[in-house]
Amino acid sequence: MGISIWQLLIVLGIVILLFGTKKLRNIGSDLGGAIRGFKKSMNDEDNKPAEPDRDSLQEKTDAQSQQAETEEKPRDKSHS
Template sequence: MGISIWQLLIVLGIVILLFGTKKLRNIGSDLGGAIRGFKKSMNDEDTKPADQDSLEDKDQTAAYRAPAEEKPRDKTTG
């Protein structure tokens, strides 16, 4: 009931005749690049929230400390 190897070979032959090997090679490389980009973005999303949280904590700490570090100017010394 399934597709036999001969049927797959016939379909592959027809596809090669229609598109040509150069076009199929380009499509394959484009598809591979798209998959790599998708995987990279998924891995970047996994690491970004942790990095963004630490950056936000540093920003909040810096914003909190900034007013305390400012020293009032002494009007007598100029």
């Protein structure tokens, strides 16, 4: 009850007649580019560290709090 080679060839012929070879080529190249992009992004994710170090997170938080303290300026009471 499987699909024979002749049935696949008939379906392929109908698809080529409906879409044309140029359109199928464009679809194939677009699909290939999408798959390559997906694989590249998956590899990029694998190369990144899973979780940042706690020490680096603490240093970043400390630096942000120090920056916030230096940005706060005392209000000039003469303009009140």
